[in-house]
Amino acid sequence: MNEQAVRTAAESFAATLLAGDIDAATAALSRELRSNMGEVVMLLPLPLTETAVESVEAAGSGYLAVLRLVGEKETVRLQTRWKERDGEPTIVEVSHIAEPVPPPSPEETPEASG
Secondary structure, three states, rough: OOOOHHHHHHHHHHHHEEEEEEEHHHHHHHHHHHOOOHHHHHOOOOEEEEEEEEEEEOOOOEEEEEEEEEEEEEEEEEEEEEEOOOOEEEEEEEEOOOOOOOOOOOOOOOOOOO
């Protein structure tokens, strides 16, 4: 397993999610994640309107791929950890990447009247 294999697998995973084919997307998940599929689906802003693989990098004995998933009402970034299982890149962990909350703009800041 190498970075290109993981990128290809991550792009395929994202494409199946975009197509709404959750059953096909589960093929990329480890047995443990499939047994907790509800928790994984809760992370997704379904239905999706756009997906992208932002990055893939080696991390320890596996790889991390960051996916950007755009739904009708929100955009989320997921960090997926990939390891080789049965000769194929497989997602073994999925977590939501918390986006920093921007400070309020001056128009939104309440001001004391004097």
